[in-house]
Amino acid sequence: MFDRVKHMRKPKGVSFVVPHESLRKLAKVVKISLGPDAPNAVGVVSCPVDVLTKGDPAKLFRSSEILAWKMGSGIQEQGWTKGPWTPSEDKLLCDYVNLYGKGRWSSVAKCTGLNRNGKSCRLRWVNYLKPGLKRGQLTPIEAGIVIELHTLWGNRWSTIAKYLPGRTDNEIKNYLRTHFKKKDRSPEKKEKGTKAIIPKQKQPPQTQEQLPQENDMIKRAISCGNRTPSDHHEQITTESQGGKEMFFMHHPTNLEDQCLPVTCQDVASWLDTIREEDLCGGPKNLDNHPKGVMDDHHDQATAAGFSCGRVNSIDYFYNEDYIFLEG
DNA sequence: AACATTGCCAACCGCCGGTTT
DNA sequence: GAAACCGGCGGTTGGCAATGT
Numbered sequence: 169m170f171d172r173v174k175h176m177r178k179p180k181g182v183s184f185v186v187p188h189e190s191l192r193k194l195a196k197v198v199k200i201s202l203g204p205d206a207p208n209a210v211g212v213v214s215c216p217v218d219v220l221t222k223g224d225p226a227k228l229f230r231s232s233e234i235l236a237w238k239m240g241s242g243i244q245e246q247g248w249t250k251g252p253w254t255p256s257e258d259k260l261l262c263d264y265v266n267l268y269g270k271g272r273w274s275s276v277a278k279c280t281g282l283n284r285n286g287k288s289c290r291l292r293w294v295n296y297l298k299p300g301l302k303r304g305q306l307t308p309i310e311a312g313i314v315i316e317l318h319t320l321w322g323n324r325w326s327t328i329a330k331y332l333p334g335r336t337d338n339e340i341k342n343y344l345r346t347h348f349k350k351k352d353r354s355p356e357k358k359e360k361g362t363k364a365i366i367p368k369q370k371q372p373p374q375t376q377e378q379l380p381q382e383n384d385m386i387k388r389a390i391s392c393g394n395r396t397p398s399d400h401h402e403q404i405t406t407e408s409q410g411g412k413e414m415f416f417m418h419h420p421t422n423l424e425d426q427c428l429p430v431t432c433q434d435v436a437s438w439l440d441t442i443r444e445e446d447l448c449g450g451p452k453n454l455d456n457h458p459k460g461v462m463d464d465h466h467d468q469a470t471a472a473g474f475s476c477g478r479v480n481s482i483d484y485f486y487n488e489d490y491i492f493l494e495g
Numbered sequence: 496a497a498c499a500t501t502g503c504c505a506a507c508c509g510c511c512g513g514t515t516t
Numbered sequence: 517g518a519a520a521c522c523g524g525c526g527g528t529t530g531g532c533a534a535t536g537t
Contacts, residue, residue, distance in 0.1 A: 250506080250507075251505095251506075251507095252505070252506080271522095271523085272522090273522080273523070274521080274523090286522070286523080287507085287508090287522090287523080287524095288507080290523070290524080291505090291506070291507080292505090292506085294524095295505075295506085296505080305503090323526065323527085324525090324526085325525075325526065326524075326525060326526085337524095337525075338504085338505075338506085339504085341526075341527085342503070342504060342505090343503090345503095345528095346501095346502060346503065346504095
């Protein structure tokens with residue numbers, strides 16, 4: 169079991185792998201269907217780190233998602249197909265849109281038999297299937313426009329995308345992410361010790377009236393796109409000195425800063441707050457495990473690189489990605 | 496040739512606001 | 517008015533190919 173889980177895709181947050189019997193009880197709490205394969209499934213309950221550190225197990229069970237992974241598959245979650253789209257799925261979605269038009273994404277599954285949720289369908293259509301989409305790299309002109317508009321509006325990808333016909337917000341987001349990565353590695357930035365991570369800007373709500381006022385700025389931005397990329401960079405740098413430093417400045421809420429460290433103590437103290445009957449159906453479940461079985465798992469876990477602990481009569485094994493509760 | 500790093504891109508997730516029931 | 521549903525948005529992740537060492 170431990171070897172198998174080591175190769176699972178890592179869910180976000182901290183995950184608790186529980187035996188299927190406990191999973192069934194949790195499933196009742198969060199009202200999800202385990203499906204016909206559940207008797208042979210390992211249940212993975214994952215929760216965001218902040219939930220864990222707030223020590224609110226009740227909240228965990230309300231908000232967490234249970235991923236009922238078939239052994240070794242990990243593809244299906246709560247019944248919906250995930251991952252890359254196949255040509256036949258694309259065709260089904262295109263047929264649906266041709267027939268019923270855009271929107272009503274949640275009906276796609278019912279009408280076409282496509283096993284994708286509405287969000288996934290919408291995203292696929294908007295980012296890939298919609299007619300008129302341009303493929304491939306942004307032209308220097310487009311890149312110039314994107315960069316200028318980003319200095320104007322920050323991370324409002326969809327707004328920026330509206331000024332680039334055929335380009336999606338996802339493309340622009342990806343482009344700028346790469347763009348900032350490159351800047352991050354440029355020697356001059358390293359000298360200054362700043363990080364060029366896309367700044368997270370809390371934009372004040374912008375009314376529609378405000379947009380026309382920016383038209384000349386947009387025009388300027390678009391005309392700027394006619395210059396070479398090197399010219400463009402020079403211009404951006406100049407503007408940075410003129411009060412738009414945020415474009416290349418390190419922002420405190422980057423990814424590293426957002427990562428909350430979770431220590432073993434955090435986990436242990438959280439485990440202290442769990443009512444055993446909530447998690448594993450009560451202590452009697454624990455008693456069902458003969459000592460020999462526990463020792464067996466202990467050996468397996470340590471052999472697989474997991475550490476072991478015991479809180480409130482619950483044995484647990486953990487590494488940096490997973491925690492197993494023995495129930 | 497093998498391994499590590501980087502760049503690109505598709506897709507998923509959580510949150511939020513608007514709409515419907 | 518509250519709850520449920522839906523769609524849109526921005527943030528993030530992970531796979532894979534290209535490139536570098």
